[in-house]
């Protein structure tokens with residue numbers, strides 16, 4: 251009775267930034283639960299690499315090249331995928347960038363706009379386009395990848411733009427959840443701690459930063475992408491049927507201190 255609630259057979263799931271990192275783990279988890287998976291990534295080669303890796307694990311996926319910051323591209327991708335599959339049941343808004351390490355006084359206009367554009371505007375454009383179809387159909391589940399940075403201010407690296415973008419994603423999650431509950435569209439978010447992905451490797455001084463992060467983490471380790479994907483799978487499935495507007499922390503205890 252309970253395990254069946256995780257069964258996603260017959261459902262179509264779109265994962266933005268699904269070619270690598272946390273997004274890739276999400277495509278794997280959703281495919282393993284039986285969903286038809288669409289990898290939506292800005293870079294076709296990254297999407298294709300994700301598709302190939304899923305193939306090696308025994309799962310098929312469709313790819314679509316889509317920049318989440320371009321509302322026109324997002325809307326036409328949503329319409330095309332609905333025409334192709336008939337419906338979209340699950341959207342994972344995962345695409346995101348960090349560009350950490352710049353103090354607020356030195357942040358350029360371009361830097362601020364870029365992070366807000368991908369992390370916040372992108373979540374809204376995708377939710378509007380794919381969620382719009384779900385609202386019309388009267389069912390669906392959206393899972394946003396927020397961050398513990400929406401709750402705390404990270405240290406020692408400065409990243410006001412990132413923290414603000416993720417706090418906004420959390421409140422957007424609650425706002426859409428409240429608006430779309432009557433249409434049976436659930437909207438939740440996962441707020442991860444530091445996860446061992448290519449995004450972390452883009453940070454200067456990564457290894458030095460890691461020492462501080464582990465000191466501040468009760469579990470004394472980074473998370474793995476699969477540990478976020480399993481929370482996403484739960485929230486996307488009927489096992490979370492009473493949950494909407496929730497921001498689920500998966501942070502190794504980081505926010506306890």
Ligand code: NDP
Nearest residue numbers: 267271272292293317318344345346397444445447448449
């Ligand atoms: P990665 O950089 O490993 O993967 C991000 C993916 O998003 C890439 O495939 C990237 O494509 C894609 N992407 C970037 N910009 C766009 C865009 N404009 N349109 C479509 N796709 C895009 O990051 P993570 O897996 O680490 O992060 C995934 C999410 O998790 C992000 O929202 C991040 O903020 C969040 N998160 C990550 C944490 C971490 O410690 N890693 C902690 C907390 C939250 P491409 O490679 O082509 O640029």
